[in-house]
Amino acid sequence: MNVVALVKWVPEPQGVPTLGDDHRLVRDGADGALDPGDEYGLERALQLVERDGGEVVAVSMGPEVAAAAVQRALAMGADRGLLVTDDRLRGADTLVTARVLAAAIRSCGPVDLVLAAVESTDGYSGTLPVAVAELLGFPTVTFATDLDVVDGVLRADRQTSTGTDVVTCQLPALATVTTGVAEPRYPSLKGVMAAKSKPFERLSVADLEGLEDATTQATQSISAVEPAAEKSGGRVVDAGPDTAKEIADLLQEARVI
Amino acid sequence: MPNVWVWADVEPDGSASSALELLVKGRQLGDEVVAIAFGPGAAASVAELGEHGATVVHASDDEALAEPTGRVAAHTLAALIAEARPDLILFPSSYRARDVAGRLQAILGSTLVANAFDLPTADRARAEILGGTTIVDVSMDGPTPHLVLLRPGSFEPEAVGGTAQAAAVTTVVPDGFEPVHVAEHRDAAAAGPSLDGAKVVLAGGRGLGGPDGFHLLEELAAAIGDAAIGASRAAVDAGWVPYTMQIGQTGATVKPEVYLAAGISGALQHAVGMKGSRRIVAITKDPEAPILRMADLGVVGDLFQVLPALTEEVRRRTGR
Numbered sequence: 001m002n003v004v005a006l007v008k009w010v011p012e013p014q015g016v017p018t019l020g021d022d023h024r025l026v027r028d029g030a031d032g033a034l035d036p037g038d039e040y041g042l043e044r045a046l047q048l049v050e051r052d053g054g055e056v057v058a059v060s061m062g063p064e065v066a067a068a069a070v071q072r073a074l075a076m077g078a079d080r081g082l083l084v085t086d087d088r089l090r091g092a093d094t095l096v097t098a099r100v101l102a103a104a105i106r107s108c109g110p111v112d113l114v115l116a117a118v119e120s121t122d123g124y125s126g127t128l129p130v131a132v133a134e135l136l137g138f139p140t141v142t143f144a145t146d147l148d149v150v151d152g153v154l155r156a157d158r159q160t161s162t163g164t165d166v167v168t169c170q171l172p173a174l175a176t177v178t179t180g181v182a183e184p185r186y187p188s189l190k191g192v193m194a195a196k197s198k199p200f201e202r203l204s205v206a207d208l209e210g211l212e213d214a215t216t217q218a219t220q221s222i223s224a225v226e227p228a229a230e231k232s233g234g235r236v237v238d239a240g241p242d243t244a245k246e247i248a249d250l251l252q253e254a255r256v257i
Numbered sequence: 258m259p260n261v262w263v264w265a266d267v268e269p270d271g272s273a274s275s276a277l278e279l280l281v282k283g284r285q286l287g288d289e290v291v292a293i294a295f296g297p298g299a300a301a302s303v304a305e306l307g308e309h310g311a312t313v314v315h316a317s318d319d320e321a322l323a324e325p326t327g328r329v330a331a332h333t334l335a336a337l338i339a340e341a342r343p344d345l346i347l348f349p350s351s352y353r354a355r356d357v358a359g360r361l362q363a364i365l366g367s368t369l370v371a372n373a374f375d376l377p378t379a380d381r382a383r384a385e386i387l388g389g390t391t392i393v394d395v396s397m398d399g400p401t402p403h404l405v406l407l408r409p410g411s412f413e414p415e416a417v418g419g420t421a422q423a424a425a426v427t428t429v430v431p432d433g434f435e436p437v438h439v440a441e442h443r444d445a446a447a448a449g450p451s452l453d454g455a456k457v458v459l460a461g462g463r464g465l466g467g468p469d470g471f472h473l474l475e476e477l478a479a480a481i482g483d484a485a486i487g488a489s490r491a492a493v494d495a496g497w498v499p500y501t502m503q504i505g506q507t508g509a510t511v512k513p514e515v516y517l518a519a520g521i522s523g524a525l526q527h528a529v530g531m532k533g534s535r536r537i538v539a540i541t542k543d544p545e546a547p548i549l550r551m552a553d554l555g556v557v558g559d560l561f562q563v564l565p566a567l568t569e570e571v572r573r574r575t576g577r
Binding site: 019023036062088093094095098103119121125127128129130131132133134135137138139140141142143145155158159160162163164165166167168169170173178179180181215219220221222223224225226227233235236237238239240244245246247248250251252254256257 | 325326327328331348352355356358359360362363364366367368369370371372381391392393394395396397398400408431433435436437438439440441442443444451456457481482483486490500501508510514517525529535536538540544549552553554555556557558559562563566567569570571572574575
């Protein structure tokens, strides 16, 4: 079974992200890492392939620094990596990103399962994986808290607003997973060393079929930026006799009581 | 005037509460607002949607439109769009709306903006980014319709007393459609309003000390009225409350008017699920807890004293 794990490089969660003059997130030279949310799908992919055979491919799109996210995936145990990196993709929106990732997945050969996080830690729009699935013509199971493949059928627990659905579908399919799906391993020293000699392909837009300038042109841009208003209170107090009144005042200001 | 549509997440009982606030914005931007109601409960939702300003509702109770991947709904909606050419479609930020909107974007090649809280014009969406520190206007200049997912509580629903005309929908199943079968549904034990769309979320963490600690939040919720109860991953992992209550990267993302965190430290995992809240109140005994840095009002103290006193004070004001 061949599994693609979608991985994203995100700016260091503890750092302070900044916007450049072009109103785009400064990614070059910034500290960053593999999105922690991506490690769960990657871990589950590794477990499935270790049990059933096949390969795990870590697929990503981003600037050259994003190679660090793919390297981390290789160190955890992915068999090969693929990074689409191209100056033309600067400022790519979710549509462009979905098109590029779908083309990258197609270039991987036969794929049975694509795993992604429910949403990224930095952008958290949560629509990208389903857009990729639509472009590939795959069924999707979003919000999987548990998943397995038995006799070529995907079986998953899917979190819904009222409980859990146990769902099944044919492969190939795409699933988005929560952190309940597996406990990510920490890369061993041996894994880190082995990662250096694993196949790691870097592709440009021109290397991928079905992508042209028209399909890689972002359809949105940031036209105005302002700092969010300072928090009205933004203060910390010790609990005291007026605490209940103070919180109730805030509820009233917010017009919820 | 732009032609604006609103996606309504309908429940089998005919309610479509998350769409009502979107109709308010839709009417500001367009002459007439068309609502889309797909799946069981759609026909029953027409009256409420009309009362809140929809003039036409494309409504169909067809079960196929509620299938779990959202693919049939997206292709059916794409066919309606090809005929009527709307400029803008507003979606709530629910699981289902995300699935449908994401697929629709891929089908149409249109612009999508998620996590918006306002639209100054029909081709500009306003959103908070970088952990809520920065507000940006995103210009949408791709092919129409532009797709915008709005945070719950962005607008105040308003009944305007109209009636909507129900319009027919022809279900479109795409070629090669591979269904996802629901073999079993397990209801979560949790009661009370759902986290999705609640104006107030009261969340408990390890500091509540055990399942009984959540009773304090339930009592406060009852005094407030429209309040849902959530939990941190620590409380869920400890088995105190069911998984459906979990807020954070793993669980639900909530963006209520007021988020009250009791006994939650506010690790990044949790922050991701609640940082979009309009106002944040945190009660914790740990003066170093990261949640205090996110809070509009942070209270360092004993939540077993603060919560009952707060419930009492809210009861006094609401009479509940």
